[in-house]
Amino acid sequence: MTTLARPDLYPTRVAGEAVPRPRLDPSVWGTHEGPLTARELERYESDGYHVFDSLLTPEEVGTYRAELQRLSEDSALLASERVVLEPDSDRLRSVFEVEKVSELFAGLLASPRLTDVARQVLGSDVYVHQSRVNYKPGFGGAEFDWHSDFETWHAEDGMPRPRAFSVSIALSENYEFNGPLMVMPGTHKTFVPSVGETPPDFHKESLRVHRITVGSPGQDHLTRLAQESGIRQIAGPAGSAVMFDSNLLHGSNGNITPFARSNIFIVYNSVENTLERPFAAERPRPQHLGNREFNGAG
Numbered sequence: 001m002t003t004l005a006r007p008d009l010y011p012t013r014v015a016g017e018a019v020p021r022p023r024l025d026p027s028v029w030g031t032h033e034g035p036l037t038a039r040e041l042e043r044y045e046s047d048g049y050h051v052f053d054s055l056l057t058p059e060e061v062g063t064y065r066a067e068l069q070r071l072s073e074d075s076a077l078l079a080s081e082r083v084v085l086e087p088d089s090d091r092l093r094s095v096f097e098v099e100k101v102s103e104l105f106a107g108l109l110a111s112p113r114l115t116d117v118a119r120q121v122l123g124s125d126v127y128v129h130q131s132r133v134n135y136k137p138g139f140g141g142a143e144f145d146w147h148s149d150f151e152t153w154h155a156e157d158g159m160p161r162p163r164a165f166s167v168s169i170a171l172s173e174n175y176e177f178n179g180p181l182m183v184m185p186g187t188h189k190t191f192v193p194s195v196g197e198t199p200p201d202f203h204k205e206s207l208r209v210h211r212i213t214v215g216s217p218g219q220d221h222l223t224r225l226a227q228e229s230g231i232r233q234i235a236g237p238a239g240s241a242v243m244f245d246s247n248l249l250h251g252s253n254g255n256i257t258p259f260a261r262s263n264i265f266i267v268y269n270s271v272e273n274t275l276e277r278p279f280a281a282e283r284p285r286p287q288h289l290g291n292r293e294f295n296g297a298g
């Protein structure tokens, strides 16, 4: 069966040299009213991220932390493909599509304090493209190397445009020293293609050991962008959160301290940007990594 050619606005996983190109799309779509002020939207468009000092109450944090513990002891879940283990141990690294295994987290994903922001920023109705809890345990939670999420979601999930963002909600203290999220402000405005073909079932490797070549910008581009943009470390108390554009370069260091850095990440995508076939992979990734049930986020 011949596959029809289609426009690829963000070619990546290329052979030869990767040439960064300007982003073709805004980060803030439309002029919907919503929880963020005009100034906050301007800053988000410019920096590519926005910090919420306290998105959850201390009581909610307690409830979700207990849920994290419950999930980490669920033997059926631990044996499922939703779970990714740490590369150097069999401790829990990530649990994907948490709304399918936790009614509590399903309620959080659908709560208006998040979906109202998502509709405002994405300028349309929205749905959850991906959710995950990253446990980043103490004494060895491994790093996540620098990357653009959109580069992966475009190449491997078939997301056409960067009309999506993640909200990372701290369910434990995100200290300066236990592997908090780091971003390069403003880099969401440049799309840096990755060099090299996507190996089959690449996610089975890339989600566990995130020191990868395919799917990451080259060190030359990372060096230049870091020099131009700087690096901002997003530390914050449990209950705080940061939303960041799908194409913003980010990463996090490993955690050698005793203090886990456990966060829940929720990705909202516009219903006008639903997944097609991958732009640079043989087969789509599984449902728990890239949601293909495009019902609204409630």
Ligand code: 6CS
Pocket (backbone or CB within 6 Å): 130, 132, 144, 147, 149, 152, 153, 207, 210, 289
């Ligand atoms: O491949 C993905 O979809 C995941 N990988 C990383 C390192 N961040 C975004 C996402 O969870």
Ligand code: FE
Pocket (backbone or CB within 6 Å): 147, 148, 149, 250
């Ligand atoms: Fe990421």
